[in-house]
Amino acid sequence: MPEAHLTANPELPINRLLQIAVEVFAEHGFRDATVRDICARANVNVAAVNYYFRSKEGLYIEALTFAFAEINKHHSYEAAQDSSLPPEQRLHLFINYFLNKLLDDSHLGVQGKLISREIAEPTKALDIIIAKAVIPQCTVLEDIIGRLLGGRADKITLQRCVMSILGQCLMFKHSRSIIDRLFPEAIADQAAIQASAQHIAVFSLAAIKQLNLATESPL
Amino acid sequence: MPEAHLTANPELPINRLLQIAVEVFAEHGFRDATVRDICARANVNVAAVNYYFRSKEGLYIEALTFAFAEINKHHSYEAAQDSSLPPEQRLHLFINYFLNKLLDDSHLGVQGKLISREIAEPTKALDIIIAKAVIPQCTVLEDIIGRLLGGRADKITLQRCVMSILGQCLMFKHSRSIIDRLFPEAIADQAAIQASAQHIAVFSLAAIKQLNLATESPL
Amino acid sequence: MPEAHLTANPELPINRLLQIAVEVFAEHGFRDATVRDICARANVNVAAVNYYFRSKEGLYIEALTFAFAEINKHHSYEAAQDSSLPPEQRLHLFINYFLNKLLDDSHLGVQGKLISREIAEPTKALDIIIAKAVIPQCTVLEDIIGRLLGGRADKITLQRCVMSILGQCLMFKHSRSIIDRLFPEAIADQAAIQASAQHIAVFSLAAIKQLNLATESPL
Amino acid sequence: MPEAHLTANPELPINRLLQIAVEVFAEHGFRDATVRDICARANVNVAAVNYYFRSKEGLYIEALTFAFAEINKHHSYEAAQDSSLPPEQRLHLFINYFLNKLLDDSHLGVQGKLISREIAEPTKALDIIIAKAVIPQCTVLEDIIGRLLGGRADKITLQRCVMSILGQCLMFKHSRSIIDRLFPEAIADQAAIQASAQHIAVFSLAAIKQLNLATESPL
DNA sequence: AATGAATGAGCCTTCATTCAT
DNA sequence: GATGAATGAAGGCTCATTCAT
Numbered sequence: 028m029p030e031a032h033l034t035a036n037p038e039l040p041i042n043r044l045l046q047i048a049v050e051v052f053a054e055h056g057f058r059d060a061t062v063r064d065i066c067a068r069a070n071v072n073v074a075a076v077n078y079y080f081r082s083k084e085g086l087y088i089e090a091l092t093f094a095f096a097e098i099n100k101h102h103s104y105e106a107a108q109d110s111s112l113p114p115e116q117r118l119h120l121f122i123n124y125f126l127n128k129l130l131d132d133s134h135l136g137v138q139g140k141l142i143s144r145e146i147a148e149p150t151k152a153l154d155i156i157i158a159k160a161v162i163p164q165c166t167v168l169e170d171i172i173g174r175l176l177g178g179r180a181d182k183i184t185l186q187r188c189v190m191s192i193l194g195q196c197l198m199f200k201h202s203r204s205i206i207d208r209l210f211p212e213a214i215a216d217q218a219a220i221q222a223s224a225q226h227i228a229v230f231s232l233a234a235i236k237q238l239n240l241a242t243e244s245p246l
Numbered sequence: 247m248p249e250a251h252l253t254a255n256p257e258l259p260i261n262r263l264l265q266i267a268v269e270v271f272a273e274h275g276f277r278d279a280t281v282r283d284i285c286a287r288a289n290v291n292v293a294a295v296n297y298y299f300r301s302k303e304g305l306y307i308e309a310l311t312f313a314f315a316e317i318n319k320h321h322s323y324e325a326a327q328d329s330s331l332p333p334e335q336r337l338h339l340f341i342n343y344f345l346n347k348l349l350d351d352s353h354l355g356v357q358g359k360l361i362s363r364e365i366a367e368p369t370k371a372l373d374i375i376i377a378k379a380v381i382p383q384c385t386v387l388e389d390i391i392g393r394l395l396g397g398r399a400d401k402i403t404l405q406r407c408v409m410s411i412l413g414q415c416l417m418f419k420h421s422r423s424i425i426d427r428l429f430p431e432a433i434a435d436q437a438a439i440q441a442s443a444q445h446i447a448v449f450s451l452a453a454i455k456q457l458n459l460a461t462e463s464p465l
Numbered sequence: 466m467p468e469a470h471l472t473a474n475p476e477l478p479i480n481r482l483l484q485i486a487v488e489v490f491a492e493h494g495f496r497d498a499t500v501r502d503i504c505a506r507a508n509v510n511v512a513a514v515n516y517y518f519r520s521k522e523g524l525y526i527e528a529l530t531f532a533f534a535e536i537n538k539h540h541s542y543e544a545a546q547d548s549s550l551p552p553e554q555r556l557h558l559f560i561n562y563f564l565n566k567l568l569d570d571s572h573l574g575v576q577g578k579l580i581s582r583e584i585a586e587p588t589k590a591l592d593i594i595i596a597k598a599v600i601p602q603c604t605v606l607e608d609i610i611g612r613l614l615g616g617r618a619d620k621i622t623l624q625r626c627v628m629s630i631l632g633q634c635l636m637f638k639h640s641r642s643i644i645d646r647l648f649p650e651a652i653a654d655q656a657a658i659q660a661s662a663q664h665i666a667v668f669s670l671a672a673i674k675q676l677n678l679a680t681e682s683p684l
Numbered sequence: 685m686p687e688a689h690l691t692a693n694p695e696l697p698i699n700r701l702l703q704i705a706v707e708v709f710a711e712h713g714f715r716d717a718t719v720r721d722i723c724a725r726a727n728v729n730v731a732a733v734n735y736y737f738r739s740k741e742g743l744y745i746e747a748l749t750f751a752f753a754e755i756n757k758h759h760s761y762e763a764a765q766d767s768s769l770p771p772e773q774r775l776h777l778f779i780n781y782f783l784n785k786l787l788d789d790s791h792l793g794v795q796g797k798l799i800s801r802e803i804a805e806p807t808k809a810l811d812i813i814i815a816k817a818v819i820p821q822c823t824v825l826e827d828i829i830g831r832l833l834g835g836r837a838d839k840i841t842l843q844r845c846v847m848s849i850l851g852q853c854l855m856f857k858h859s860r861s862i863i864d865r866l867f868p869e870a871i872a873d874q875a876a877i878q879a880s881a882q883h884i885a886v887f888s889l890a891a892i893k894q895l896n897l898a899t900e901s902p903l
Numbered sequence: 904a905a906t907g908a909a910t911g912a913g914c915c916t917t918c919a920t921t922c923a924t
Numbered sequence: 925g926a927t928g929a930a931t932g933a934a935g936g937c938t939c940a941t942t943c944a945t
Contacts, residue, residue, distance in 0.1 A: 040908085040909075056275075056277070058275070058277040058278055059277050061934085061935065061936085062935075062936060062937085063934085063935070063936090071909080071910090072909065072910045072911065073910090073911075073936090073937090074909080074910065074911070074912095074937080074938080074939090075909070075910085076936090076937090077936080077937060077938075078908080078909070078910090079908095082936080082937080083935095083936065083937090161424055161428070162428070165428065183431065184445075186429050186432070187432070187442070187445045187449075188449070190414070190417055190425075190429065190432070191414045191445070191446065191449050193417060193421075194413045194414040194415070194416065194417030194418075194421075195409070195410045195413040195414060196413070197413065197416075197417060197420065197421060198409055198412060198413030198416060198417075199409075199413075201416065201420040201421070202412075202413075202416060202420070205380055206409075209380070209381070209384065210405050210409070212402065213402075213405070213406070213409070223406065226403075226406040226410070227410065229457070230406075230407070230410050230450075230453040230457070231449075231453065233452060233453040233455075233456030233457060233460075234449040234450065234452040234453035234456070236452075236456065237452030237453070237455065237456060238448070238449070238452060259926090280917085280918065280919085281918075281919060281920085282917095282918075282919085290926095290927095291926070291927050291928065292919090292920090292927090292928070292929095293920080293921080293922095293926075293927060293928070294926080294927085295919085295920095296919080296920060296921080297925085297926070297927090301919080301920085302918095302919065302920090478929090478930075494713075494715070496713070496715040496716055497715050499913085499914065499915090500914075500915060500916090501913085501914075501915090509930080509931090510930065510931045510932065511915090511916090511931090511932080512916080512917080512918090512930080512931065512932075512933095513930070513931085514915090514916095515915080515916060515917075516929080516930070516931090520915080520916080521914095521915065521916090599862055599866070600866070603866070621869065622883075624867050624870070625870070625880070625883045625887075626887070628852070628855055628863075628867065628870070629852045629883070629884065629887050631855060631859075632851045632852040632853070632854065632855030632856075632859075633847070633848045633851040633852060634851070635851065635854075635855060635858065635859060636847055636850060636851030636854055636855075637851075639854065639858040639859070640850075640851075640854060640858070643818055644847075647818070647819070647822065648843050648847065650840065651843070651844070651847070661844065664841075664844040664848070665848065667895070668844075668845070668848050668888075668891040668895070669887075669891065671890065671891040671893075671894030671895060671898075672887040672888065672890040672891035672894070674890075674894065675890030675891070675893065675894060676886070676887070676890060697905090718938085718939065718940085719939075719940060719941085720938095720939075720940085728905095728906095729905070729906050729907065730906085730907070730940090730941090731905075731906060731907070731941080731942080731943095732905080732906085733940085733941095734940080734941060734942080735904085735905070735906090739940080739941085740939095740940065740941090
C-alpha cells in the first residue's frame, strides 16, 4: 500500500479518497457505503480503492485511523493532564475537551460519527480505536478522579466513576439522534454545549465529593 | 415480574417471522441481515417477507415494534412510578430497572440490542422508539428528580439531570463492546450489574443532593 | 440445487443452461468461459447460474457429468464386454467404439472436447471423470488383453499394453489440433476413422501376439 | 548430451521475464497466469511486459519459442537420425529420447508442460510448435519406420505407424494426470521411464514386424 | 529506457423482489 | 392464500493496459 502523508497534498487521489471515505462511512456505515460512491465523489477510478487500500475493509481501517488523526489535531487535552493544576479544574477541562470533541459538528464532525458508529457496531477495527483513543483518555480521567478522592478509593470505584463521567458525555454522541429531537437546546450552540459540559462537571464533582465524605466518615 | 402469555400463536408464519427477524436484525444489522436467512430460519418461503410485510424495511419496522412489546413484558418500572414512595427509593428502583433491561442478555437480550442499534444508527423507524419508550421513561425520571430537588429546579436543570442518569446507564449498552474489553467485571453477573446500578444511583443521588444544597444555599 | 432430469424438457432453463455450458466450457475452457456469455446464449438471467448451480464451478462440474451422460447415450461398448466372443474381435470392437466416441464430431463432439480439456488441465472435477469413465474402460480393455496373452502376463505388462492402446486412440483426441494440420486424411470421414481404428487394432494385435510368442518361447 | 552455454545474460530483465513466464504459464495456463505475478517474480516493473512484448499474448508466444530452444538443448535425437545404424536400434533411441523429453521433470519440465498445454488447448501460437518441433520429429520417425518396413509400405501406413508410436509416448504427457492416479509405477523414477520406453519400443517393433510379414506374405 | 501511478472494462456473486401458478 | 422459480440491479474485486514522467 502506497504511503500517504496525512498532511500531504490533498490533490493526491489517496488523500481525497481518505477524506471522502470518512464522510461516506460515517453517513452510511460500512456495509451501506459503496466503493463506487466513494470513488465517484473522490473523482477517482473504481479500482482506486483496491489499488491503494487492497479492499473496502482496508480503506475502512485507514479511514478510521485518519479520522482520529484529524480529530486529535483540533482537540487537545494537554491541560487536563497537567498534574500541577487542582483536580477540580482538570476535571472541568477534561469534560469540556471531551464533550466538544464529541459534538464537533464542523467539517470534522463526521469523524466522530464514524468512530461512535464503530463503537456501537464493532468490527475488527475497534481495537484500533480502543488502543489509540479510549485507553489514554481513561487513564487521564482515572488520574484526576483518583486525586479528587484523595487516593482512598479502590480501583473498582475509580473505574465506576470514570464510566459515570464518560457515560454522561457519550450520551451526547450515542443518543444524539434522540437529543436532537427531545432536548435540542442542550446542544444548540457553542454556549449551550459549554453549559452542558459545566453541568456534567458540577454534577460529577458533587457526586465524587459526596463519595469522598462517605469514605472519609469512618475516620 | 409478571409472566406474559400474550404472545400470538407462534405457529403462524407471520409470528415466527417476527421473532426470527428480531434476532437476525439484532445480530447483523438491517443491511447485513438477509431476507433469505430470516425466511430459512423461520421455515417459511422466501417470498413471505414481501407477502406479509411488503418489503424488508416493512419487516424491520414491525420487528422493532414487536421487540418493544416483548421487552416491556419482562421489565416493568411500575414501582418507580409509585409517587407515594420516597424519591430516593424510586430512583434506585428506576436505575435498577433500566440497567437490567439494557443488559438483559437472556433470550430477550436481542431485542435490546436491536433497539440500541437503531438508536446508534437511526433509520426512519427511530420515531417509533422515541414515542413508545423513551418519552414515557424520561417523564418518570423527570418526576423523580423533580421531587428530589424539591420542585426548585428549572426545566433545563431537570433535563440535564435526566440525561446524566440515562447517560450513565446507556453507557453500558452503547459502549458495551468497550466495557467488555476494558472493564468486564462491571457486568460479569447479576450481582455485578446490581452493584453497577447501585453505584449509579448513589453517584447521582449524591450529585443531586449537592445541587439541591447549592440551590438552597441562597435562601 | 434443483433437480434436473437429464432427459427432461429442454425448454427448462436449467437444461438449456447445461447444454450451453458444455459447449462454452469446451470452446473456451473454465476460466475463459464467462457466466454472462453462457446465460446470454441460454436466454436466462445472469443470476441463473448461481441460482441453479450455486457457482460457476458448480455449473462446470454438472456440465462435465452431463457431458458423460450424453456421450454415453450414443456410444456403447457392450459388445466389447461380451466375454463369449473371441478376444481378437472384442479388441476390434473396443477400439472402434473408443475411437468413434473420441472423434464424434456430431452435435455431441463438444462433450468429448470438454472432457479431454479437463484431462489435459485437470481441476478438482477430474476425479469424476476417472471414476465414471476411465476406470471401467480400462478394466474391460485389461480383460481383453489378458485373454489375448492367455493369462500368462503379469499385471504390469497388462497395464502397459492397455496404455499402448489407449495412447494410440487418445492421440486422435489430445493431439487433434496437430492431426488436423498434418494428417487430416486419417479422420476425414467415417470411413477414414474406421480405417484408423482398423490400423490400431491390427497394429496392437500384432504386437500382443508377438509378446505372447516371446513369453511362450521358454516352453 | 552437449552442455549449453548459449542462454543470454540472465541479468537482463527481458530474459528473467522469459524464464519466469515459461514457469508461470506452464503452471497456471495463459488465462490464469497474471502479468503482475510474472513481473513480481522476475523483479521487474508491471509495465515491463507491455514494454518488452507489447502484450500478455506477445509474452506468451515468446515464452513458447523460448521453451523450445531450452528443451532442445538438453534432449537431442541426433543418434536416432544416424541412418548408418540399424533401424531397430534407431527406434529404441528415438522412443527413449522422446519419452524422456516428455517426462523431463527437472527444472526443464515446465517447458514441456507449457508445450503440451498449448497442444491440448491450441492458441494461435500452435503453428510455432508444429513448425519447430513436430514436423522434424515426424520426419525422422517416418524414415525409421520406412526402413523397418523395407520400403514396401505406402505413405498412409507409414503415417499411421508414426501416430501409433507417438500416441503411445504422448499418452504419458497428455494423460499424465490420469497415469499419476492409476498407474504411477510407470513413471516413478528414471528406471521406470526407461522400462516404459522399452515396452513401447518392443511393442511397436513387434507390430511393425508383423505388418511387414503380412505385406510380404503375398509374395 | 524504464517506471509506477492510475485506469476502465469486465467478472462472479449476492440479494430483494416479482410473477405465474 | 401462499409458493418458489426466476429476475435485474448492483456490489466488490481483478487484471491487463496506459501515460506522464
